[in-house]
Amino acid sequence: MINVNLDRRSYQIIVKDGALDSLVEHLENNGEKWILISQDSIMRYHGNKLYDHLLNQGFNISKISIQDGETSKSLEVYTEIISKMLKDNFDRSSIILSLGGGVVGDIAGFISATYLRGIKYYQIPTTLLAMVDSSIGGKTGLNFSNTKNIIGSIYQPAGVIVDPQLLRTLPKEEVISGLGEIIKYGAIRDRDFLLKLSEWFDNLDGFPFMEAIKHCCRIKASIVSKDEREGDLRRILNFGHTVGHALESYIGYDLIKHGEAVSYGMKCSSWISKEMGLLEYNDYTIINDIISKLPLPKIKDLNIEKIIEYIASDKKYDKGVLNFVLLKGLGNAIISKDVSRELIYESIKVLE
Numbered sequence: 001m002i003n004v005n006l007d008r009r010s011y012q013i014i015v016k017d018g019a020l021d022s023l024v025e026h027l028e029n030n031g032e033k034w035i036l037i038s039q040d041s042i043m044r045y046h047g048n049k050l051y052d053h054l055l056n057q058g059f060n061i062s063k064i065s066i067q068d069g070e071t072s073k074s075l076e077v078y079t080e081i082i083s084k085m086l087k088d089n090f091d092r093s094s095i096i097l098s099l100g101g102g103v104v105g106d107i108a109g110f111i112s113a114t115y116l117r118g119i120k121y122y123q124i125p126t127t128l129l130a131m132v133d134s135s136i137g138g139k140t141g142l143n144f145s146n147t148k149n150i151i152g153s154i155y156q157p158a159g160v161i162v163d164p165q166l167l168r169t170l171p172k173e174e175v176i177s178g179l180g181e182i183i184k185y186g187a188i189r190d191r192d193f194l195l196k197l198s199e200w201f202d203n204l205d206g207f208p209f210m211e212a213i214k215h216c217c218r219i220k221a222s223i224v225s226k227d228e229r230e231g232d233l234r235r236i237l238n239f240g241h242t243v244g245h246a247l248e249s250y251i252g253y254d255l256i257k258h259g260e261a262v263s264y265g266m267k268c269s270s271w272i273s274k275e276m277g278l279l280e281y282n283d284y285t286i287i288n289d290i291i292s293k294l295p296l297p298k299i300k301d302l303n304i305e306k307i308i309e310y311i312a313s314d315k316k317y318d319k320g321v322l323n324f325v326l327l328k329g330l331g332n333a334i335i336s337k338d339v340s341r342e343l344i345y346e347s348i349k350v351l352e
């Protein structure tokens with residue numbers, strides 16, 4: 001077990017093969033009303049079986065399935081789910097089970113944060129990216145007006161239950177997306193782990209998912225425990241995300257995965273770090289080569305001006321200044337307020 005230490009909001013991350021089959025061991029059941037929120041494909045693979053199992057164990061549970069894809073992180077879907085919960089008389093003692101990747105986790109978490117001013121929820125991530133990143137730390141959000149996560153809150157779950165066996169049914173592109181986020185943890189916090197990834201990526205079929213997931217969870221738990229609300233340290237978790245989010249908005253959420261976009265964003269941030277004299281050329285080559293080992297989708301003919309427009313609406317701006325995550329050596333991320341528009345523009349050229 002990995003602890004996220006936040007006083008009264010503390011919780012545990014459980015990483016265990018077969019955790020979904022033994023889920024009842026990690027949940028309380030004192031007559032509360034439960035609701036399982038998932039997406040259509042996940043419901044077919046895992047959700048219906050989990051729902052039936054909990055029902056047979058005496059849980060007073062209902063379920064909601066939303067459409068696959070990033071477009072479900074909308075005010076419309078949020079309103080539909082809230083309406084159903086009101087109709088079914090869910091109260092403050094009710095508990096949400098979020099079964100899915102980042103999309104489900106974000107919208108289920110935001111519903112938990114706002115329904116009756118806050119109810120309990122558990123994160124059960126089903127994608128690699130969610131297992132190592134989005135399910136931990138309480139960030140919830142909706143997309144609005146082509147801007148990712150512009151509506152949201154920080155609201156901690158009661159627990160995070162990770163079952164790496166769920167990766168067996170995960171499409172290859174979702175695995176690659178998660179590996180992009182795993183690179184991030186080595187880049188910002190652990191050079192030795194990053195170098196291990198370079199070796200592991202030479203044989204993706206033998207990738208040690210359990211070891212990597214636990215390591216990333218420990219890093220994120222440590223960061224969140226020290227800076228829950230992203231006042232300073234937690235911002236380093238946005239490495240690669242400024243350009244990454246802009247690429248998602250520009251290319252389309254359903255055409256490029258989050259971790260793929262972040263991988264390209266990390267290339268840009270690493271290039272800027274090199275140009276600003278923070279990252280030695282050899283280290284820049286190392287991280288660039290590691291990212292290049294991933295079979296990322298090809299991108300070309302980018303309208304860089306349009307991408308810059310998306311960056312201009314990024315929520316990481318503070319009093320008109322963009323907080324940009326750079327590397328001062330591998331494994332050492334810093335926050336810079338001095339990254340110019342011109343440097344960002346030139347860094348995006350590197351991707352084509």
